[in-house]
Amino acid sequence: MPEVLEAEGIVVRFGGLVAVNNVSLRVQSGQILGLIGPNGAGKTTLFNALTGYAPLHKGRVSLLRRDVSRLAPYARIRRGMGRTFQIERPFEELTVLENVLVPAFLNTSNRREAEALAWQSLEKVGLADRARQPSADLNLARRRRLELAKALAVKPQILFLDEVMAGLNPPALKEMVTFVRGLSSEGLAIVMVEHIMRVIIELAEHVIVLAFGEKIAEGSPEEVTSDPTVIEAYLGGSDD
Amino acid sequence: MDILTTIIQNLANGLLIGGVYALIGVGLSLIFGVMRVINFAHGDFVVIGMYSALVIYRQLSLDPYLSLLIALPLGFLLGLVLERIILSPLVDAPEDSTLLATLGLALILQNTLLLIFGAEPNSLYVSYATATIKLGPITLSLIQLIAGAVILVVIIGLYLFLTRSEAGKAVRATAQNRLGAELIGINTLAIHSLVFGFGMVLAIAAGIILIPQLFATPAITGPVFTLKAFVVTVLGGLGNIWGAIGGGLLLGVVEVLGASYISNSYRDAYGLVAFLLVLLLRPEGLFGKTVKRV
Amino acid sequence: MSKFTGLAIFLAVGILFPLLLPGYLSLAITLLLFASWASAWDVLGGWAGQSSLGHAAFVGLGAYTIALSATRFDLAPWWAVLIGMGLAAALAWAWGSLTFGLRGPYFTLSTIAVAEILRLIAINERWLTGGAQGIFIFSLREPFGLDLFDRQTQYYLALAYTVIVIRIIIGFAKGKFGYQMRAVREDEASAQAAGINPTRVKLQAFMISGALTALGGAIYGVFLSFLEPHDIFFLPLSVQIALTAIIGGRGTIWGPTIGAVLLVFSAELFRNIFAQANLLIYGVLILVVILFMPRGLMGQLEHRIIRRRYARSTRS
Numbered sequence: 070m071p072e073v074l075e076a077e078g079i080v081v082r083f084g085g086l087v088a089v090n091n092v093s094l095r096v097q098s099g100q101i102l103g104l105i106g107p108n109g110a111g112k113t114t115l116f117n118a119l120t121g122y123a124p125l126h127k128g129r130v131s132l133l134r135r136d137v138s139r140l141a142p143y144a145r146i147r148r149g150m151g152r153t154f155q156i157e158r159p160f161e162e163l164t165v166l167e168n169v170l171v172p173a174f175l176n177t178s179n180r181r182e183a184e185a186l187a188w189q190s191l192e193k194v195g196l197a198d199r200a201r202q203p204s205a206d207l208n209l210a211r212r213r214r215l216e217l218a219k220a221l222a223v224k225p226q227i228l229f230l231d232e233v234m235a236g237l238n239p240p241a242l243k244e245m246v247t248f249v250r251g252l253s254s255e256g257l258a259i260v261m262v263e264h265i266m267r268v269i270i271e272l273a274e275h276v277i278v279l280a281f282g283e284k285i286a287e288g289s290p291e292e293v294t295s296d297p298t299v300i301e302a303y304l305g306g307s308d309d
Numbered sequence: 310m311d312i313l314t315t316i317i318q319n320l321a322n323g324l325l326i327g328g329v330y331a332l333i334g335v336g337l338s339l340i341f342g343v344m345r346v347i348n349f350a351h352g353d354f355v356v357i358g359m360y361s362a363l364v365i366y367r368q369l370s371l372d373p374y375l376s377l378l379i380a381l382p383l384g385f386l387l388g389l390v391l392e393r394i395i396l397s398p399l400v401d402a403p404e405d406s407t408l409l410a411t412l413g414l415a416l417i418l419q420n421t422l423l424l425i426f427g428a429e430p431n432s433l434y435v436s437y438a439t440a441t442i443k444l445g446p447i448t449l450s451l452i453q454l455i456a457g458a459v460i461l462v463v464i465i466g467l468y469l470f471l472t473r474s475e476a477g478k479a480v481r482a483t484a485q486n487r488l489g490a491e492l493i494g495i496n497t498l499a500i501h502s503l504v505f506g507f508g509m510v511l512a513i514a515a516g517i518i519l520i521p522q523l524f525a526t527p528a529i530t531g532p533v534f535t536l537k538a539f540v541v542t543v544l545g546g547l548g549n550i551w552g553a554i555g556g557g558l559l560l561g562v563v564e565v566l567g568a569s570y571i572s573n574s575y576r577d578a579y580g581l582v583a584f585l586l587v588l589l590l591r592p593e594g595l596f597g598k599t600v601k602r603v
Numbered sequence: 604m605s606k607f608t609g610l611a612i613f614l615a616v617g618i619l620f621p622l623l624l625p626g627y628l629s630l631a632i633t634l635l636l637f638a639s640w641a642s643a644w645d646v647l648g649g650w651a652g653q654s655s656l657g658h659a660a661f662v663g664l665g666a667y668t669i670a671l672s673a674t675r676f677d678l679a680p681w682w683a684v685l686i687g688m689g690l691a692a693a694l695a696w697a698w699g700s701l702t703f704g705l706r707g708p709y710f711t712l713s714t715i716a717v718a719e720i721l722r723l724i725a726i727n728e729r730w731l732t733g734g735a736q737g738i739f740i741f742s743l744r745e746p747f748g749l750d751l752f753d754r755q756t757q758y759y760l761a762l763a764y765t766v767i768v769i770r771i772i773i774g775f776a777k778g779k780f781g782y783q784m785r786a787v788r789e790d791e792a793s794a795q796a797a798g799i800n801p802t803r804v805k806l807q808a809f810m811i812s813g814a815l816t817a818l819g820g821a822i823y824g825v826f827l828s829f830l831e832p833h834d835i836f837f838l839p840l841s842v843q844i845a846l847t848a849i850i851g852g853r854g855t856i857w858g859p860t861i862g863a864v865l866l867v868f869s870a871e872l873f874r875n876i877f878a879q880a881n882l883l884i885y886g887v888l889i890l891v892v893i894l895f896m897p898r899g900l901m902g903q904l905e906h907r908i909i910r911r912r913y914a915r916s917t918r919s
């Protein structure tokens with residue numbers, strides 16, 4: 070299996086706070102890597118470091134065997150990363166279709182082709198019937214799906230999903246799980262942050278557990294969930 | 310020795326002019342710090358001060374420094390009312406909107422003054438305008454010294470208000486974190502009105518102490534002082550109230566020194582260049598410790 | 604209806620106007636210049652979301668370039684126009700490279716300072732600009748036998764200029780560049796996630812905006828044929844340009860033009876009542892717009908149409 074992403078010794082600091090400390094990971098195409106950990110563990114920050122949004126204090130990120138550690142976010146996206154934001158960030162003044170057109174234009178300068186690609190993305194996530202709606206009017210579940218459609222429209226090799234399942238009702242959750250599994254079976258590499266353990270167990274082949282910025286455990290979902298240090302970290306995290 | 314005297318003389322002049330800039334800048338910075346509003350009408354508030362001294366002098370033959378007693382309370386009320394009408398509806402709007410709203414206010418004030426007073430330059434002659442006081446080898450103008458005294462009183466008053474009184478503490482809490490201030494029961498909307506009123510008071514005080522020293526025209530003097538106020542507050546750090554005092558004094562000195570030692574015709578450019586440099590290199594201002602990028 | 608229908612109608616009315624109302628040429632030229640300046644401003648201010656209050660700098664650059672090349676260097680006007688636009692684009696590039704790191708109001712403040720510094724240079728560098736007394740354009744070569752001092756010629760030049768600016772905006776409005784700019788305006792982090800380099804997009808917008816404004820500045824210079832730095836570089840002109848676009852509707856194709864129609868006509872109507880206080884109307888209208896219709900006239904209208912269209916589509 071070709072290696073899509075390889076990160077080594079990632080360190081991110083905010084002033085005195087070490088938000089991510091010496092974390093390494095690798096993801097292959099078609100693989101789903103789960104990233105879990107209590108609130109404030111540094112999951113989003115790790116995502117930001119991998120996609121270029123947070124400054125790397127130390128460490129190296131390579132994408133398709135090329136070092137991208139010094140590239141700006143947009144340049145990493147152009148080389149094959151796609152990402153969602155934990156707190157969705159639609160272009161509020163644009164309609165749903167236009168929101169997806171923006172990333173679709175990365176692949177073509179032709180309006181008609183870009184629009185076709187945007188429709189494809191919207192259909193994949195089941196938002197096609199909302200295409201003409203102003204994006205500011207979408208409810209939470211649909212905003213999540215819009216994030217996903219935007220990330221897909223850049224045609225990434227690897228997809229970073231930051232809690233796209235949080236707050237979804239059971240049917241929507243089930244749909245989303247099936248959908249993400251479909252994406253990975255098409256060969257996409259996926260890194261996902263998720264608090265819902267059931268989802269991680271169902272989807273991820275490999276799981277990394279973060280606590281206070283450190284990688285405290287790693288392995289299959291079963292190994293990780295029965296690991297005493299992990300249970301300790303979650304319990305310790307929940308009573309503060 | 311002679312060179313030293315002129316330098317000291319220039320410094321003294323610069324500081325005296327800078328004191329007025331400080332007074333204007335402190336108000337602008339206070340408004341920005343608490344309300345996050347860049348007040349484009351600030352220079353026009355100064356002009357309102359100038360014309361109120363003129364009107365009070367013409368109607369009541371009152372000395373401009375005494376007219377402070379009438380103009381400041383009225384100015385405070387005007388500030389409250391303007392804030393209520395124009396800015397409080399925009400409290401949650403993007404920063405851009407309040408900037409444009411105060412720009413609109415500036416145009417309305419300038420042109421209203423123009424309609425009432427006409428475009429001719431106006432000044433207010435006081436009998437002691439040319440009086441000077443000799444301090445060793447340097448000479449200081451009496452009205453500038455009075456101005457300096459007024460500024461000291463106003464700024465010390467503001468300092469005591471902000472640090473000692475309950476309302477002042479509420480103002481500072483609102484500046485630090487509006488939501489947090491709301492949560493501990495502070496009516497931040499009222500604080501905003503109060504602060505805008507204070508900004509107006511400071512600007513009007515500056516206008517009144519300036520009018521014996523210069524000629525004012527409604528549509529030109531306002532923007533000139535607005536620009537100066539921006540320069541002062543950026544030098545001191547936008548929202549850093551005490552930094553604005555340093556920024557004001559610095560601008561005064563830079564202008565006077567630049568005018569006498571480089572070129573007088575570029576007098577207004579020195580501040581602007583300093584302003585651009587600080588914006589680019591140290592957006593938190595010369596005196597700020599914390600980086601507060603907006 | 605093609606996307607150019609509106610522009611074609613505009614052009615047709617514009618061509619016929621001097622035949623119908625020959626007495627209003629100067630007013631019409633002013634209107635066309637403000638419509639195009641506001642539209643050009645809007646490329647940066649509305650589409651890319653970076654409000655400038657220094658666009659008078661570009662007007663001045665265009666006007667002074669044509670004046671100086673005619674009076675000092677005996678250069679043909681079309682070369683002067685190209686040079687002026689080039690200088691404007693270069694200025695925009697340098698200025699934007701330095702200041703686009705600054706957020707929101709800081710950028711706006713920096714634009715004022717840059718324009719003011721240019722004004723001070725125009726006033727003080729007498730050897731180049733004629734200083735505060737200003738500069739006369741007393742003769743111009745005649746491209747294609749056109750007398751550039753003729754009001755009617757100037758009118759058609761201004762009309763062509765407006766049509767070019769709006770044509771350019773229509774050209775990118777629904778295309779890649781238009782969406783890149785809107786994305787950057789809405790949310791830079793999210794724009795990056797779509798592979799957009801925000802700094803590059805803003806620089807492009809600034810350069811186009813500056814060069815187009817300078818083109819109008821050249822026409823304005825010929826129209827006035829006497830340039831005074833106090834008038835042409837001064838903050839109020841920058842403010843007028845920006846407010847025209849904002850009142851008409853930022854980030855819309857026709858908003859700035861509609862703003863110009865509204866403002867130039869009302870300034871003309873009130874000229875007799877308010878004399879020099881004609882900017883009063885700008886102040887009142889911008890307050891009304893900011894308080895009650897923050898998207899501007901056209902923006903509010905478009906917003907409504909999009910909502911209504913969607914609501915109707917869900918009902919059927």
Ligand SMILES: Nc1ncnc2c1ncn2[C@@H]1O[C@H](COP(=O)(O)OP(=O)(O)OP(=O)(O)O)[C@@H](O)[C@H]1O
Pocket residue numbers: 083086088106107108109110111112113114115155
């Ligand atoms: N820009 C920033 N500046 C300073 N500190 C930050 C910044 N971003 C994150 N942090 C801090 O870094 C730590 C990790 O935050 P992060 O958002 O990565 O956690 P997380 O694991 O994603 O949490 P959650 O499950 O709540 O999303 C937190 O203590 C947070 O306060």
Ligand SMILES: [Mg+2]
Pocket residue numbers: 112113114155
């Ligand atoms: Mg997170």
